[in-house]
Amino acid sequence: MTTKMFGAPIKRREDPRLVTGGGRYLDDLGHTAYEAAFVRSPHAHARIVDIDVTDALETPGLVGIWTHEDLDGPVGENLPLLIPHPALIAPATGFALAKDEVNHVGEAIVLVVAENRYAAEDAVARIRVDYDFLPVVVGLETARTAANLVHDHAPGNISAHLLQEVGDVETAMAGAPHRLSLDLAIERSACMPMEGKGVYARWDTDAEHLTLWSSTQTSTGVRAAVAARLGLPLAKVDCITPDVGGGFGVKIMHPWPEEVLIPWAARLLGHDVKWTEDRREHFISSAHERGQLQEVEVGFDDEGRVLALDVKFWHDNGAYTPYGIIVPIITATQLLGPYKPGAYRVEFWSMFTNTVLVTPYRGAGRPQGCFAMERTMDAIADYLGVDRAEVRSRNFILPEEMPYDHGLMFQDGRPLKYDSGDFPASLAKLKALVGWDDFAPYREQAASEGRRVGLGIGCYVEGTGVGPYEGAHVVIETSGRVNVATGLTTQGQGHQTAFAQIVADELGVPIETVHVTTGDTRRMAYAVGTFASRAAVMSGNAIALAARAAKAKALKIAADALEVSEDDLEIIDGVIGVKGLPEASMPIGTTAVLSNPLRYAFDEAAKAATQFAGTFDPDKPPVADDEEPGLEGKDFYSPTQATFANGMHAAIVETDPVTAEIKILRYCVIHDCGTMINPMIVEGQVHGGVAQGVGGALYERMVYDEFGQLLNASFMDFLIPYASEVPHVEADHLETPSPLNPLGIKGAGEAGCIPVSAVIASAIEDAEGFPITSMPISPGDLWELRQQHDRGELPSLRRTTAESAKEKS
């Protein structure tokens, strides 16, 4: 029997290449290409008065300089609004090169192409741009006052306003025995993949064909966008995703200005052109996320059950809205987590500011929603003096209530309906893992040593695997080699391994014979992209279906050749055999030969197949009417809705009583993403997600000054955690298979980072005894809060007051 691959923590097949320097990332290609650099706006809001390139024309190595005026046709038009929404009342998108006005520091104004990047930057430095300054809007509070506007067509700086309500919140709130309100804030952060963006374009003058490489999360999307902008038929454009050094969301946005301009310049010049984003460019001209202000009002009963939840929030969408309002919609809907409030109303305003635009970053609005909900749960628990885990469990949706329809519309425009999950079981596992019930003595012990520790918790539900579809193409060669293509891209998720595991099992072939290609429009032209924790669910299932189709064909051919029924056949280790009759068999590659009747026999496999050629029947065509030559399978997977993964995290933190330093002592994760293709890869995703969550909770923020300058646009000042800052993650899994797809998979990519800010806030609050309402939190911030608390400006938690009252009596 072939060893079962699905579910096994096998080593990644891409790794030997990547660890020996054999990876091919964007900037590893095109060594002879011209290179591009950009004049980017140093001002956050200004009118462009004049651009003077005279000095730059003498730059050695210069090839060309272009401004907006030079962009002909669709290349010069506004970049597309990718995801319109009726609530997006005043959308705005920029131009490939700024036209008349700039709306954030970093916006591209002039494209320079030169023999190499050094020369291109020389020319950039010699170009003078004159500006008329306009008033700058930075931060949600300033945006809300609307004293100045980012865009004249967006009064109040509001791009979108959306209200959703389930039940009657007004009445439920009025009737609730207890009410609390919370003011919360989350600051900006960003994906910050170690490899920035990059584009490399090659125009074939003879074939009039564009081949484009982009460090993207959607090659099909980039291809279609570029073809449209350049006025090329789709058939004349291919987009290939090379190895990608991380994405985390920022590379799903498309087309970036550079993705349009680099191919445009390559065609114009008849020469390869490449652009590799540098780190500062990535900070000021890619995308950020997370920034929100939130107001929560909650009404609940004596048990802590939420009767009414009323949430208002303001979402900072930066200068433009090319990716629509996906992020705030996800916050609004996924905020509910594993809970079922009696009535729910959520209203948000998406706001323009003169800062880098905002598109999804791993978690995509969920960390903010989770923060609002979990802070609320902790507040209820504290108010009633009930255990925090207990309050949560009283609000859980129970397994027997699945599927559970919240009555809201999710980001994919479909009902927010949870398919499965066992929240009480997850919580029980988490409590056992972290030692929830034994924490009190641990805290006392620590206190006796002069140490301050706290325990925090956070729960979330994550809609994963959103549609519309993904597809797969499986081709079996005569050698037995299996080529698998799926259109979505890979940025470190190990698709070459996980997808091969699926195919090896479905076909019954050794995994070594399976070769997976992702993100290459030459191999699979129909695809959506890798985001929203959807790759394993969408492509995983499409690949399984395509492999099943190829297998069915192989069995049919083998059954004919061996003159047995298909039901009597099995494929083991790449050999199709008759069950219980070992001598009657043929390699799967032989069925590939038989599937493709050729005039010419040119290899050993073809010769070997002749023995199975069967009897010649002059009345039958070589390829039957309902058949195609070749041993292939192609299929698409398109679900009716997202599948919902969930998880619960707990952390123990220690805060230094003097310096206010914050240290995570333990970090525990229970994670349920349905059946796992490769648990090692899933666990890796969780580790990485938690690390990004820790960065967002304790270290990372985008420091804009009032003029819209990003003051910390380097790795020196934007503090991505090193190994010294990331805790060891203790993870355990629950597998509640999704009933929605053939493999039972739910997505896993984003999960790790979603609840981290909520968990750390919960733990710090528990250690300090006063509420934490704003994240991230640095030692300086915590120290400041202590001062406020000492001055009586910040109330104590009820439970600490109760404890000290107890101690006094």
Added chain:
Amino acid sequence: MNTSVATHDAEALVPVHVTVNGAPYGASVPARRLLSDFLRHDLRLTGTHVGCEHGVCGACTILLDGEPVRSCLMFAVQAVGHEVTTVEGCGTIESMGPVQQAFTECHGLQCGFCTPGFITTITAFLKENPAPTQDEAREAISGNLCRCTGYQNIVKSVLRAAEIAGEQAGKTR
């Protein structure tokens, strides 16, 4: 304003001869050519990656006479007369070095972009400290950024690499 112009004279070039992964290399490059760009684009050894170009991420770490240095903070001309080791010099697919092998066993990488810098760093570290503790292993990699893995499996890889190197040393002894 189509200001496309003919190519002007390129800047003055300096000959650079260095030993990279045991082999002599020579090329003529501008004096301001970064060592990282020289390795990647002149010698086409693209295993060395560039994540920040300001010395913070460690992706570009190479070994200069055995010592880890950031190749984005050096000019190519400064490497003249020195021995450079890049990730390509730490082993091949057919014969991986202990650190490389450990990374594949422990899932020490995801996107792989930071990995070459970790591999060179750890290779040098294990020469100094062939049997590190878990804390020492974590400390040793605390100058390199990885955005994907959360470092846990990289720490594991350091410890595993020490084991593999130990086993190999035992065999050859």
